[in-house]
Amino acid sequence: xxxxxxxxxxxxxxxxxxxxxxxVAVDGIDLTVGRGELFSLLGPNGxxxxxxxxxLCCLLQPTGGTARIMGHDVVEDPLAVKKIIAISPxxxxxxxxxxxxxxxxxxxxxxxxxxxxxxERSEELLELMALGGRAKERVKxxxxxxxxxxxxxxxxVSNPDVLFLDEPTIGLDPQSRRGMWDHIAGLKGKTTTVxxxxxxxxxxxxxxxxxxxxxxxxxxxxxxxxLKADIAGGQAMVVEATNVSPEAVxxxxxxxxxxxxxxxxxxxxxxxxxxxxxxxxxxxxxxAIQSTYKRQVTLDDVFLQLTGKxxxx
Amino acid sequence: MxxxxxxxxxxxxDPLSLGLTVGLPVVMLLVLQALKGxxxxxxPTSLTPGIALFGFxxxxxxxxxxxSKDRESALFSRLLxxxxxxxxxxxxxxxxxxxxxxxxAVVLYLIGGLFGLGIAGNWALVFLILFVMxxxxxxxxxxxxVLFSIKQxxxxxxxxxxxxxxxxxxxxxxxxxxxxxTFGNVFPFAHALDATRAVMIEGAGFSAITTDLNWIVGYxxxxxxxAVYTFKRKMVE
Numbered sequence: 001x002x003x004x005x006x007x008x009x010x011x012x013x014x015x016x017x018x019x020x021x022x023x024v025a026v027d028g029i030d031l032t033v034g035r036g037e038l039f040s041l042l043g044p045n046g047x048x049x050x051x052x053x054x055x056l057c058c059l060l061q062p063t064g065g066t067a068r069i070m071g072h073d074v075v076e077d078p079l080a081v082k083k084i085i086a087i088s089p090x091x092x093x094x095x096x097x098x099x100x101x102x103x104x105x106x107x108x109x110x111x112x113x114x115x116x117x118x119x120e121r122s123e124e125l126l127e128l129m130a131l132g133g134r135a136k137e138r139v140k141x142x143x144x145x146x147x148x149x150x151x152x153x154x155x156x157v158s159n160p161d162v163l164f165l166d167e168p169t170i171g172l173d174p175q176s177r178r179g180m181w182d183h184i185a186g187l188k189g190k191t192t193t194v195x196x197x198x199x200x201x202x203x204x205x206x207x208x209x210x211x212x213x214x215x216x217x218x219x220x221x222x223x224x225x226x227l228k229a230d231i232a233g234g235q236a237m238v239v240e241a242t243n244v245s246p247e248a249v250x251x252x253x254x255x256x257x258x259x260x261x262x263x264x265x266x267x268x269x270x271x272x273x274x275x276x277x278x279x280x281x282x283x284x285x286x287x288a289i290q291s292t293y294k295r296q297v298t299l300d301d302v303f304l305q306l307t308g309k310x311x312x313x
Numbered sequence: 314m315x316x317x318x319x320x321x322x323x324x325x326x327d328p329l330s331l332g333l334t335v336g337l338p339v340v341m342l343l344v345l346q347a348l349k350g351x352x353x354x355x356x357p358t359s360l361t362p363g364i365a366l367f368g369f370x371x372x373x374x375x376x377x378x379x380x381s382k383d384r385e386s387a388l389f390s391r392l393l394x395x396x397x398x399x400x401x402x403x404x405x406x407x408x409x410x411x412x413x414x415x416x417x418a419v420v421l422y423l424i425g426g427l428f429g430l431g432i433a434g435n436w437a438l439v440f441l442i443l444f445v446m447x448x449x450x451x452x453x454x455x456x457x458x459v460l461f462s463i464k465q466x467x468x469x470x471x472x473x474x475x476x477x478x479x480x481x482x483x484x485x486x487x488x489x490x491x492x493x494x495t496f497g498n499v500f501p502f503a504h505a506l507d508a509t510r511a512v513m514i515e516g517a518g519f520s521a522i523t524t525d526l527n528w529i530v531g532y533x534x535x536x537x538x539x540a541v542y543t544f545k546r547k548m549v550e
Contacts, residue, residue: 057394058549059390061549079398082395083396089387089391092386092387093387094388095383096386097323097326097327098319098322102319106315106319107395108315109314109315110395110397111396112396158395
């Protein structure tokens with residue numbers, strides 16, 4: 001996908017808001033997603049990710065702000081938006097009495113795609129998603145992983161400009177999840193994809209850019225590396241030690257901005273930690289250092305620092 | 314059209330749905346007509362219209378369950394992101410059931426014919442009344458499917474079933490009279506049964522059943538409009 005100069009971005013929201021009575025589910029979100037980008041909305045359950053997606057897909061009316069898909073307003077011109085988008089919802093959302101091929105033809109049909117094109121596209125997707133061998137079988141007999149793959153294929157069959165994948169790997173075993181990641185990664189550059197997930201490693205592995213969402217607000221935005229680099233240059237020092245006292249932790253906090261107790265020791269988020277200096281401080285306080293090692297900061301650390309809570313709480 | 318075809322397959326490929334909508338009314342007709350020796354009301358000519366409405370109630374249930382299941386599985390949400398209008402959705406979820414209703418009524422009347430069913434008046438008028446009632450029941454199914462969960466639907470279905478039965482599906486409402494008759498006549502079911510039996514037994518023409526038809530058509534127009542409206546509301550919450 002090569003956007004021409006002056007083309008509107010794939011997605012542009014301005015102060016996008018959705019209230020349910022007194023509860024603000026989405027609170028003034030500003031987002032811009034470029035064409036062909038794989039953009040992830042990362043946040044815990046209830047953060048407002050699905051509500052945001054529903055507004056972008058014209059399923060839910062915003063109570064404030066605006067949202068445009070390829071320049072089309074989701075409230076003013078929903079039919080134009082619906083012609084260029086597709087969604088794979090959090091639930092598998094397939095017709096269980098149909099087989100895989102019929103499900104694909106159903107979605108192609110409701111998008112107004114001609115029979116021949118729909119058939120060709122369906123066959124391509126059945127092969128791509130490794131469903132060709134069981135395409136004639138009713139999908140209620142499929143495994144969870146197969147249903148998920150079919151769900152994404154159903155979203156792709158209309159060749160959408162913008163694809164929304166709402167928690168596409170929820171409930172999958174690690175092997176199926178990795179397989180799904182390959183399929184999603186293959187969309188990069190071809191289809192603008194918005195991926196909502198609460199799996200940090202998923203956003204890290206797949207997304208070009210991430211918006212971290214919490215309590216209806218975007219609290220950070222950037223590439224995975226940018227977000228991690230914001231914390232101590234992306235480095236953390238793990239100190240395995242015994243007899244760690246609150247006084248020792250307090251002493252280190254006066255030296256480094258982020259120090260936390262972990263099982264079996266301490267973790268210091270800082271770019272340059274001098275091990276000898278650590279020993280000089282901790283030994284007199286009775287702390288016995290057994291080993292130290294550096295590790296890369298993860299998006300989990302980013303989320304913890306931004307919100308003060310773990311994503312899977 | 315694609316969505317309508319899929320919805321037809323939902324009935325056709327679900328043995329329970331097929332059994333309830335087509336099989337059960339036939340069984341009811343065969344069982345109840347055996348009582349014609351006890352009471353003439355159970356002779357096929359007066360019984361079949363009631364059984365036909367009973368079949369439509371089953372169809373309403375099936376339509377409501379399909380739609381509610383689609384909502385709960387999020388297939389409906391997925392479909393709502395396709396460039397279709399509310400009228401397209403209402404048509405796609407109702408036309409297949411109307412087709413099944415026609416098949417259902419024809420099968421019932423053919424079987425009734427084997428057991429002595431006769432139509433003194435115009436058979437086309439009988440099928441016109443039944444067709445309008447089929448629209449009414451399917452529209453009710455649409456509304457139920459949009460508004461209620463799979464767990465709630467059986468309760469609403471039971472209410473409609475009881476109204477149909479107490480509308481005179483297999484009892485002579487005129488003979489019971491009193492509050493039953495007054496209550497029954499508030500709803501379109503009693504009027505549909507009165508009109509159909511008048512055509513079949515007495516050979517009544519169009520002008521003789523105008524009042525009943527007004528009730529039936531009036532209810533159908535309102536319920537069908539409500540069904541389209543609920544679809545429209547559901548499309549953007």
